[in-house]
Amino acid sequence: MIDIIEKTRDGRPLSSDDIQRLVEGTVDGRWPDYQLAAWLMAVVCRGLTEEETFQLTGAMAFSSGRPEPLGLVDKHSTGGVGDKTTLVLAPLMASLGYPMAKMSGRGLGHTGGTLDKLESIPGFQVELPLETIRRQVEQVGVAVVAQSRDLAPADRRFYALRDVTGTVNQPSLIASSIMSKKLAAGTPHLVLDVKVGNGAFMTDVEPARELARLMVSIGRYYGRKVTALLTRMQQPLGWAVGNAIEVNEAADCLKGQGPADLREEVLALAAELIHLVTQERVATAWQRAATALDQGKAWEVFGRWVRAQGGDMAAVERGLPLAPVHRVWRAEESGIIRQVNTRAVGEVALILGAGRHRLDDPVDPAVGLRVYLKVGRRVAAGDVLAEVFAESEDHAERALKTLAGTVEWGDPGNVPELVLGRVS
Ligand code: URA
Secondary structure (H helix, E strand, O other): HHHHHHHHHHHOOOOHHHHHHHHHHHHHHHOOOOHHHHHHHHHHOOOOHHHHHHHHHHHHOOOOOOOOOOOEEEEEEOOOOOOOOOHHHHHHHHHHOOOOEEEOOOOOEEEHHHHHHHHOOOOOOOOHHHHHHHHHHHHHEEEEOOOOOOOOOOOHHHHHHHHHOOOOHHHHHHHHHHHHHHHHHHEEEEEEEEOOOOOOOOHHHHHHHHHHHHHHHHHHHOOEEEEEEEEEEEOOOOOEEHHHHHHHHHHHHHHOOOOOHHHHHHHHHHHHHHHHOOOOOHHHHHHHHHHHHOHHHHHHHHHHHHHHHHOOOHHHHHHOOOOOOOEEEEOOEEEEEEEEEEEHHHHHHHHHOEOOOOOOOOOOOOOOOEEOOOOOOOOOOOOOEEEEEEEHHHHHHHHHHHHHHOOOOOOOOOOOOEEEEEEE
């Protein structure tokens, strides 16, 4: 391990045997935390070559064998505020005949996790045995479950260390972490949603494009079909931020209602996945996906999916209940929204109790907010800017106070498109 650390420290490339040893010792516990942390810091300072990154990802992905894929298509988002696309995209893909099985993580910090959102549906189970998942994917065409502990176990150890040693933000480490889990799950077609903006991990387009390129090349190296979209996260996606409130909004989208940007993003991702599977033109694929959504086919599959995982679909149909203290924020005067501090909006959800600071913190499914803050929106005095659903007056008060500081007013000039770029 000392030899491996020294090589990376000095900018000498690791052989694939070195990388195999590094990953094996990480999984079996042979290498202590301090040596792994030293190596991770060496990577941050010196970087890894593309070839080293490919080898590292493969070693992490396949350390427990190569399982049969569960689904045909998969999606990964680098995370943003109000991102509930999986809840719509998964049943939509299934309704078109492309099964989607997704292993997902829990949310940490200001971005919520898909599992937390799903668990706000009474009875919904995310821990399922592999055989049950397999049967469900066959019968319903969709499953979203908690990531198995056997999936890329080296990543779990690396990630925990990166989180506490200032070594998260390095392209090879991020790309290998994300792609090792995707390769380990075995799905042949993958769309990556790389978020860019002040509510995302990556705030600028160029570094995001570089990360996307690296992830797409890793996928291709291992024979997977991968496309990445760079999507704007300079405001929350849709209106709802929270758990139950996001499920309600996803249900609206599945019924042809709800915010336009959520629908636009779901259809863009769906079209890319269909194109990867069928080679059909992206525009035709988009049309097919839009028709399935509009005809209620995805909504029908959503119902079957929720019931298959034990969820109370009648509760979703009624609209999941929200927290009792409902407060509205209205504009005091007219103006145009120039900028939204998206991260701060995510932090409001945290204040309300919808997110977590530590992985074992509980989340409150019923709290959350709807923010009608879109860059370029013209607002008149008295217009509703946000609604807060809190458990107490005190929480609602703090949330509204923080929200008031999230908007800058003025002319934003040209407002960028939702999809900022594509890497394939
Ligand atoms: N998500 C991951 O799974 N890994 C990273 O390194 C960053 C985001």
